[in-house]
Amino acid sequence: MRKDIIIPEVKDVYIAAVQEMHEEFKTLDWNAYIINDGLAPLEMVLLTVQGYNDKQMTTHTRHTIKVLPAKGFAKIEFMQEDIFKLDNFYSVTYFLDNKMYEKRFEFPAHTIKAESAVALPVMDKDGVLAV
Incomplete structure (x- = not known):
């Protein structure tokens, strides 16, 4: 029965970490x-987020976006730099x-850093893309 379930390939959807100035x-x-x-x-759009390694694990968080427009983007969450040492997963x-x-998108440990930033689609900003 499982072999009969077809899950189409995800295209043109990305998860990115973007470094931005907090105005306040x-x-x-x-x-x-x-x-x-x-x-x-x-x-x-349903997102679940968790980071972990052999010794640590973050809280499992969930986010919902009713509609994400074509050629659009939405902020998911603030990322504390403490989690950058973990493998972070966005389902x-x-x-x-x-x-x-x-x-499932992944930011492997220690990959979120300014020098890894690339031009992002749609956003007109630079950021680190999850793999």
């Missing part, structure tokens, strides 16, 4: 974003054209 506190903070570089909106599930899509 005047600090450089890292924030996680989801980016939809596709031509159609994503519906009922993304959404509906597009009445089909369910799912993908």
Whole structure:
């Protein structure tokens, strides 16, 4: 029965860590974003986030976005720099054209840093893309 379930390939959806100036506190903070570089909106986007290694584990958090517009993006969460030493996973599930899509994105330990930033699609900013 499991072999009969077809989960389509995720395309044009990205998770990125972006370093931004916090206007109120005047600090450089890292924030996680989801980016939809596709031509159609994503519906009922569900995200689960967790970081861990052999000795530590973060709290499992969940986020929901009702609609992520085509060529749009949304902030997921603030990222504390303490978690950069962990492998951080973002599991993304959404509906597009009445089909369910799912993908797990990863920021391996120690990969979120300013020198790893690249130009991001849609956002007109630089950031670190999850793999």
